[in-house]
Amino acid sequence: xxxxxxxxxxxxxxxxxxxxxxxxxxxxxxxxxxxxxxxxxxxxxxxxxxxxxxxxxxxxxxxxxxxxxxxxxxxxxxxxxxxxxxxxxxxxxxxxxxxxxxxxxxxxxxxxxxxxxxxxxxxxxxxxxxxxxxxxxxxxxxxxxxxxxxxxxxxxxxxxxxxxxxxxxxxxxxxxxxxxxxxxxxxxxxxxxxxxxxxxxxxxxxxxxxxxxxxxxxxxxxxxxxxxxxxxxx
Amino acid sequence: xxxxxxxxxxxxxxxxxxxxxxxxxxxxxxxxxxxxxxxxxxxxxxxxxxxxxxxxxxxxxxxxxxxxxxxxxxxxxxxxxxxxxxxxxxxxxxxxxxxxxxxxxxxxxxxxxxxxxxxxxxxxxxxxxxxxxxxxxxxxxxxxxxxxxxxxxxxxxxxxxxxxxxxxxxxxxxxxxxxxxxxxxxxxxxxxxxxxxxxxxxxxxxxxxxxxxxxxxxxxxxxxxxxxxxxxxxxxxxxxxxxxxxxxxxxxxxxxxxxxxxxxxxxxxxxxxxxxxxxxxxxxxxxxxxxxxxxxxxxxxxxxxxxxxxxxxxxxxxxxxxxxxxxxxx
Numbered sequence: 069x070x071x072x073x074x075x076x077x078x079x080x081x082x083x084x085x086x087x088x089x090x091x092x093x094x095x096x097x098x099x100x101x102x103x104x105x106x107x108x109x110x111x112x113x114x115x116x117x118x119x120x121x122x123x124x125x126x127x128x129x130x131x132x133x134x135x136x137x138x139x140x141x142x143x144x145x146x147x148x149x150x151x152x153x154x155x156x157x158x159x160x161x162x163x164x165x166x167x168x169x170x171x172x173x174x175x176x177x178x179x180x181x182x183x184x185x186x187x188x189x190x191x192x193x194x195x196x197x198x199x200x201x202x203x204x205x206x207x208x209x210x211x212x213x214x215x216x217x218x219x220x221x222x223x224x225x226x227x228x229x230x231x232x233x234x235x236x237x238x239x240x241x242x243x244x245x246x247x248x249x250x251x252x253x254x255x256x257x258x259x260x261x262x263x264x265x266x267x268x269x270x271x272x273x274x275x276x277x278x279x280x281x282x283x284x285x286x287x288x289x290x291x292x293x294x295x296x297x298x299x300x301x302x
Numbered sequence: 303x304x305x306x307x308x309x310x311x312x313x314x315x316x317x318x319x320x321x322x323x324x325x326x327x328x329x330x331x332x333x334x335x336x337x338x339x340x341x342x343x344x345x346x347x348x349x350x351x352x353x354x355x356x357x358x359x360x361x362x363x364x365x366x367x368x369x370x371x372x373x374x375x376x377x378x379x380x381x382x383x384x385x386x387x388x389x390x391x392x393x394x395x396x397x398x399x400x401x402x403x404x405x406x407x408x409x410x411x412x413x414x415x416x417x418x419x420x421x422x423x424x425x426x427x428x429x430x431x432x433x434x435x436x437x438x439x440x441x442x443x444x445x446x447x448x449x450x451x452x453x454x455x456x457x458x459x460x461x462x463x464x465x466x467x468x469x470x471x472x473x474x475x476x477x478x479x480x481x482x483x484x485x486x487x488x489x490x491x492x493x494x495x496x497x498x499x500x501x502x503x504x505x506x507x508x509x510x511x512x513x514x515x516x517x518x519x520x521x522x523x524x525x526x527x528x529x530x531x532x533x534x535x536x537x538x539x540x541x542x543x544x545x546x547x548x549x550x551x552x553x554x555x556x557x558x559x560x561x562x563x564x565x566x567x568x569x570x571x572x573x574x575x576x577x578x579x580x581x582x583x584x585x586x587x588x589x590x591x592x593x594x595x596x597x598x599x600x601x602x603x604x605x606x607x608x609x610x611x612x613x614x615x616x617x618x619x620x621x622x623x624x625x626x627x628x629x630x631x632x
Binding site: 149 | 508521
């Protein structure tokens with residue numbers, strides 16, 4: 069079943085056309101990975117879905133409802149969470165404050181909080197610390213935790229492994245597998261090995277268009293396609 | 303250097319600066335009674351400037367808006383309060399603390415109401431079309447400031463207006479050799495109450511959490527499901543109302559006001575916001591107290607340097623801490 073549909077989505081940033089007509093269906097459940105070279109339009113795709121840049125023309129449909137042109141806040145309240153490339157952590161706020169801000173009613177659902185502690189034990193340890201004092205990996209954990217502190221149907225995550233140590237990347241992969249049991253993850257990722265290990269479906273964005281879409285298993289097996297679309301050597 | 307910084311950090315860090323400044327001035331001034339009078343004058347001036355500057359700091363920090371028209375709220379607050387006090391002159395001069403207080407309350411409420419309404423109008427009509435464009439913000443808010451000053455000239459005329467002080471705030475308390483003006487004590491108390499109120503709202507409420515988060519990353523606050531544009535209006539209105547209250551208090555302090563009052567105070571207000579650190583209420587208070595104390599101490603010790611003292615203070619602090627003493631964002 070399709071959760072999110074992008075239909076001929078075109079986005080301009082200033083005078084530059086970045087997306088030239090992205091059409092893509094994201095099925096419900098699992099991890100859907102957007103791959104592509106630098107500057108291909110992956111981040112712009114996520115930001116356009118989130119309403120941070122308005123796609124004109126084109127449409128975005130979420131759970132069957134047209135969300136094109138809605139305010140970012142309204143899109144978020146429909147059940148879409150966003151973890152930007154720079155993580156978007158509020159550095160002057162504590163770990164607790166960062167998380168409570170993302171709750172709907174200003175208080176924690178205890179079972180959910182325990183689940184977050186289980187996924188990211190460091191957050192419990194640094195609960196009262198200001199977020200700027202966390203390491204890069206801990207900040208990324210906080211950013212992801214903030215996205216799942218309330219039940220969300222879709223979580224958009226932009227390059228979560230960038231600059232992280234291999235041990236943190238492995239922990240992140242485990243967390244994403246767990247999270248994708250109850251929510252769909254749309255992941256932008258440059259690290260193909262990481263993407264391959266957790267992705268169920270995938271698409272390659274190239275020059276503002278969808279160059280390929282399919283299952284990750286098929287794409288991982290096709291080294292010629294990888295070489296052509298991502299310049300990956302076998 | 304790092305150890306020294308940690309050592310001072312344990313005892314209050316930058317919050318020790320006003321204490322250090324006061325102790326240094328004590329040594330230089332020599333006479334304890336003069337020092338005490340100057341210190342109290344500096345603290346009360348600092349608190350009034352804090353009222354005027356706190357709103358600008360939040361507006362600057364949260365909304366990234368360079369509002370050069372902020373001083374219009376200070377001027378209007380002063381003139382509106384002066385008009386109400388003049389209309390209630392019978393209560394102001396009465397030998398009744400209750401009637402005096404009521405006159406003061408009405409004057410401050412009038413200034414607050416005006417500030418809220420003007421803030422809403424300013425944000426909706428003047429600022430909203432120029433978000434994300436600093437050059438246009440400067441031009442349009444400077445234009446609005448000029449128009450505002452002309453409106454004040456048209457309504458109240460160009461001659462200085464005498465501001466009546468409620469009877470119970472006249473006079474001074476004598477403590478040993480130190481004479482303390484009651485009005486200054488009141489101004490200090492009101493500023494302190496405003497600071498505590500703002501501090502509690504910003505640090506103990508969800509709205510405050512949103513404002514602090516918005517100062518850092520507006521986009522992310524929206525991505526969490528909050529309409530920050532609505533929060534902007536609220537912050538702008540509160541900031542304008544605070545400036546109007548600051549203007550009203552300053553009018554009572556000066557007792558003679560002209561339409562140029564806001565413009566004159568604006569330089570001091572900007573200095574306070576810059577040295578305190580953008581978007582930080584604690585930083586604004588710290589900056590305001592430093593500015594108040596410095597102006598009074600330097601005015602006494604080296605009158606010829608009085609006008610330049612705050613500029614010198616700002617230069618020294620920015621060389622040491624380019625983001626201000628206590629910026630909201632690390």
